[in-house]
Amino acid sequence: MPRPPHRCRVSRTAVAALGAAGLIALGAAPPAIGDEPPGRVFVGGVGPLEDVKPESVLELPVTVVNKGASTVDEVWIKFTTTRGLDMTEVPANCRTQFVGAYDEMPERWIAVCRFRRTLKPGVVHTLERPFTVKTRAHAFDDEMWVSASNFDPGSDENNPPSPGNEPAVGLVEAPGGAEGTAEEVKLPVRAANTADYEVTGGALRGNVGDTVTMKGTFTNNGPAWVYHRPETKPALVRITFPAGTSVVRPDPSCRAEGEMYICGALGEKEHVQDTFAFKLRIDKKVPGAKGSLVLTGVPLPFDTHRANNAAPISLEITGSDTGAGPSSAALPIAGAAAAGAVVGAGAVLAVHRRRTRSPS
Incomplete structure (x- = not known):
């Protein structure tokens, strides 16, 4: 062929x-109905x-x-x-x-x-x-x-x-x-065939205040393709991020559900990989914090290798626990009070939490 x-x-x-x-x-004219x-x-x-x-x-x-x-x-x-x-x-x-x-x-x-x-x-x-x-x-x-x-x-x-x-x-x-x-x-x-669905997570590394990229993947390792009919529900990838992080920019193909994100995973063609990319901000250090990617949504009777249906997201904090620099949080309250004393009595200082950057 x-x-x-x-x-x-x-x-x-x-x-x-x-x-x-x-x-x-x-x-x-098209043929008459009776023809x-x-x-x-x-x-x-x-x-x-x-x-x-x-x-x-x-x-x-x-x-x-x-x-x-x-x-x-x-x-x-x-x-x-x-x-x-x-x-x-x-x-x-x-x-x-x-x-x-x-x-x-x-x-x-x-x-x-x-x-x-x-x-x-x-x-x-x-x-x-x-x-x-x-x-x-x-x-x-x-x-x-x-x-x-x-x-x-x-x-x-x-x-x-x-x-x-x-x-x-x-x-x-x-x-x-x-x-x-x-x-x-x-x-x-x-x-008589099988399809091996696999997800991979990522190893994140950065200082408090940094913005890092997390890339997770979903792959149909084959050998079989999986025909998705219009009425067929696709598998889903549920992503939970490590404690102490917040999503700055989500992957456009995923939707938020509470503190998790759900991403569609078609997995139709064999040996084709989907990637989910998120921008995360490291807000604080939480000892032992981990996230995960887990396949969910539908039964997978054709997948006989289930060990790779879930994967961890690790986070390593470098440098100081508090972090500093342009991506850090707003000025602490104690520092603001000291600054107010310098500019004179009666001065009012409003402290605002930095807004999370909107997706571009």
Whole structure:
């Protein structure tokens, strides 16, 4: 399979709107509601695939049947896979295409196969040889969609398709073959795989009054990717900072909850790292003060290595316990009283706590 192109993708919603406007401008009306195609092609012969091994070949003995009232002159079968599945042996009468993620849909590969075969109503046909896909090393909770129609379902508008590189495959009658019940079916493909989620903290060092940077990380160490559907809740990273520190500038992807911060941790793609950067002010020395990063929010049944789901944040105070310099707190009360005595009796001195700097 060719490498996925890196292209900017136009929203499918915008394309649909422009297409409708173009039809109106050209005076072309869409088909009337009552205009049905001469036949309806249903797909069958395939079902959920469970506990498959990564890097194994899966055969799809797809069947098609014309459920319409009249003959169909040609058939199109479309295969769509999520990123844990690969199409390595694509027949010459098929085209493949990579489509990047958009509108809550994951990146995926599509193969569309054309069959110049007449289908009479009610006669089941199957492929001369099964269509195959291969589970990749990072396969885990994947999906495949298979659909059939008597028209070309079209291609993605941004990425050009590529022709198949294997001998063409045809359709043959399959007496007694499984009749489909839908024009499109979704097949869960579950691979026996794991994903190791890991968080790392940081070692902070500075004097009282200093502003320091804390960088925590979240990484999916693989080998599996973890498909996050729109309804799937992501894992969360709960960050607690060492006592005696205050947040000057939080990471923009995190939100405050009391004295803690909660950061979203998608962890979808394997070997991809997210970094959470905070600016902290060391307000005072608290002996033994430590913070932590902890994965929370959802169960992680695929993560069999839980020891790295939490990490400490250490803090080492250097120099004097009280600190000094431009980042230290306002003038102490005792010092203010002495200064007031110098400028004369009756002088009023207001002491203000220095405000925490706003995020920039």
